[in-house]
Amino acid sequence: MKEVIIIGSGISGMACAVRCAELGVHATLVSPFPSERSQSVMASGGINAVTDEAEPGDSVESHIEDTLMGGCGIGGQQAVAGLCRSGGEIIRYLEKIGTVFSVDASGKPARRAFGGQSHKRTYYCGASTGKQIVSALVMETRRYEAAGLVSRRLWCCFHSALIHEGVCHGALLFDETTGQLEMVYGDALVMASGGQNALFGKTTGSTQCDGYAAGRLFMQGAELKNLEFIQYHPTTLETPQKRMLVSEAVRGEGGRLFYEEDGKRVYFMEDRYGPKGNLMTRDVVSREIDAAGRAVFLDISFLDRREIDDRLPEVRDLCAKYGGIDVYRDPIPVQPSVHFFMGGLAVHLNHETNIRNLFAIGECASMYHGANRLGGNSLLAAVYSGNIAAAEIADRAGVSGHPDFDMELERERKALAGRRDTQSQFPVMYIRDMLAETMQKRLGIVRNEDNLKQGLEDIEYYLSIAERLNYDPSVMPYFNYSLTGILTLARATVSCALSRRESRGAHDRSDFPKTEEAYRSATIISYDSGNYSVRLDRGRSYES
Ligand SMILES: Cc1cc2nc3c(=O)[nH]c(=O)nc-3n(C[C@H](O)[C@H](O)[C@H](O)COP(=O)(O)OP(=O)(O)OC[C@H]3O[C@@H](n4cnc5c(N)ncnc54)[C@H](O)[C@@H]3O)c2cc1C
Structure with missing residues (x-):
């Protein structure tokens, strides 16, 4: 039987399994x-x-058009068409495996308006769409675990891929329970390791998503794409631990953004963009909030109490719990924060990278969202990309034999053991925190050359000391060995942002404020023995 190793067990990983x-x-x-x-x-x-x-009036074509428009001209047309065409089937499938979507008063599936979309087409499960889909997929994987077709390796982290002459044969895994590296062979390796929130410290997302896997694969020859496009979600609530997401559903239900001037409310999004101004795409709303240069609020107090309780209970609760805000009465103070990564591992339409038998799916792959993602499209892409990669792997002939990677395993074991003896004035976690500060400061909503170059200098310094840092036994061994991969990804991200000398979608350059036709292509970055080369994919080599 063919064997596939999937790194990451979120929605995309489980859908693929x-x-x-x-x-x-x-x-x-x-x-x-x-x-x-x-x-x-x-x-x-x-x-x-x-x-x-x-x-009425909505169509798959309209979903495709909105997605391409939202992506500001650099989302792959064929890929986006495939994604949007799959929507109906994916909703039916998710329902079939146990996802309970919300219904309206007549018992029909309810939909809400989301930013940048011409129609209400966002299906939801109360305030827990992700949780519902995860639960349904967990049950489904269990069925196949019982049938011997899915196995789980829990408490294991990806270390590196086993690659020989441009073909991937499996991976080295680090088992946190034994503290050992081990080799696993497969006919394909699928990365489903999520975004890179931890590069930025405090974001709306999970610190499990640190981009190490993408960074390490990049160092092993995998190409990365569109790293400069980082989505700032316009409405988040500041808390000591993280930025809590105030869902776009709030603006979908009529929430209004404003700031105060001379004691009066200025509804700046509506003033600038008309009645649908609050539901412009996230890049536009974030930029406007940033440009306002003062405290911005989101108001839903004019909604009927029952509407808030029925449709936005999670927002009501999180505002009360983390901000002491009574949304029935008071506006919510909001600010943009890092939320999603349009960039990641470059993949072809079948979700294979430039390395044979190495695939990437879900948020760690860059494919559908161009320069800016529409809310609601990434859950769709997570399921869809998992299905596409699985179909491709099933279709192919299995690998007839694997080369011997024993020397590689021994080399990496020695390197890990060596890491335990290093001495320096900086602990590993300190440099991770410094990196997050650099990324927040240098890759904000608005960037410029000087700022980005300073970021590059800082990251190069961190890289120069990364392998000599003190081993920190108080954190998971993973944190000790992953730093160089993470820093390499950070370095690549800043290089991509420097190379795109225009403003497009989520990449806003104050020194190059115009959108330039010459840059209407994806950015591809590759790595060879410490050298980073960036190019524009003018031939659209990844769109086939
Ligand atoms: C607060 C919030 C709200 C959102 N709301 C929506 C929404 O309403 N609609 C929408 O479409 N999108 C939404 N998104 C985005 C969407 O949730 C994600 O893009 C999507 O769930 C990603 O799924 P994934 O399977 O690719 O990755 P994840 O769910 O992030 O899973 C990644 C997996 O990889 C594992 N992993 C990471 N690193 C390693 C490693 N080194 N070794 C082994 N395993 C590793 C993790 O443990 C995890 O199991 C939201 C995101 C956030 C943060």
């Missing part, structure tokens, strides 16, 4: 924590789809 099992391919799901703790459970707003019950 289940589809592999359905197609008779055995899948091993690897993750340091259970699926129920993946970032996917945090998704609350909803999932986009045009189904048979679509709003």
Whole structure:
């Protein structure tokens, strides 16, 4: 039986494992924590789809058009068309495996308006869309675990891929329970390791998503794409631990953004963009809040109390719990925060990277969202990309034999043991914190050359000391060995941002404020022995 190793057990990883099992391919799901703790459970707003019950006037074509427009001209047309066409089938499938979508007064599936979309097409499950989908997929994977078609490797982290002559044969995993590296072979390796929130410290997302896997694979020859496009969600609530997401559903239900001037409320989004101003795409709203340069608030106090209780209970509760805010009466103070990564591992339409048998799916892959993602499209992309990769792997002939990677395993074991003896004035976690500060400061909503160059200098300094840092036994061994991969990804991200000398979507350059036709392509970055090369994918080599 063919074997696929899937790194990451959020929605994309599980969707891929289940589809592999359905197609008779055995899948091993690897993750340091259970699926129920993946970032996917945090998704609350909803999932986009045009189904048979679509709003009058809505169509798959319109969903495709909105997605491409939102992506500011650099989302792959064929890929986006495939994604949007799959929406109806994916909603039916999710319902079939136990996802309970909210219904309206007539008992039909309810949909809400989300930013940048011409119709109400975001399906949701109360305030817990991600949790519902994760739970349904967990049950589905369990069925296949019982049938011997899915296995789980819990408390295991990805270390590196086993690559020989441009072909991937498996991975080295670090088992946190034994403290040992081990080798696993497969016919394919699928990365489903999520975004890179931890690079930025405090964000709306999970610190499990630190981008190490993408950084390490980059160092092993995998190309990365569009790293400069980092989505700032416009409405988050500041708390000591993280930025809590105030869902776009609030503006979908009529929430209004304003600031105060001379004692009066200025509804700046409506003044500038008309009645639908609050629901402009996230890049636009974040930029406007940033440009306002003062405290901005989101108001839903004019809504009927029952409407808030029925449709936005999670927002009501999180505002009360983390901000002491009574949303029935008071506006919510909001600020933009890092939320989602349009960039990641570059993949072809079948979700294979430039390395044969190495695939990437979900948020760690860059494919559908161009320069800016529409809310509700990433849950769809997580399921869809998992299905696409599984179908491709099932279709292919299995690998007939694997080369011997014993020397590589021994070398990495020695390197890990060597790390335990290093001495320096800086602990590992200190440099991680410094990196987060650098990324927040240098890759904000608005960037410029001087600022980015300073970021590059800082990261190069961290890289120069990374391998000599004190081993910190108080944190998971993973944190000790992952730093160089994370820093390399950070270095690549800043390089991409420097190279794009225009403003487009989520990449706003104060020194190059115009959108330039010459840059209407994806950015691709590759790595060779410490050298980073960035190019524009003018030939659209990843769109086939
Ligand atoms: C607060 C919040 C709300 C959101 N709401 C919505 C929404 O309403 N609609 C929408 O479409 N999108 C939403 N998103 C985005 C969406 O949730 C994610 O893009 C999507 O769930 C990503 O799924 P994934 O499977 O790719 O990754 P994840 O769910 O992030 O899973 C990643 C997996 O990889 C594992 N992993 C990471 N590193 C390693 C490693 N080195 N070794 C082994 N395993 C590793 C993790 O433990 C985890 O199991 C939201 C995001 C956030 C943060």
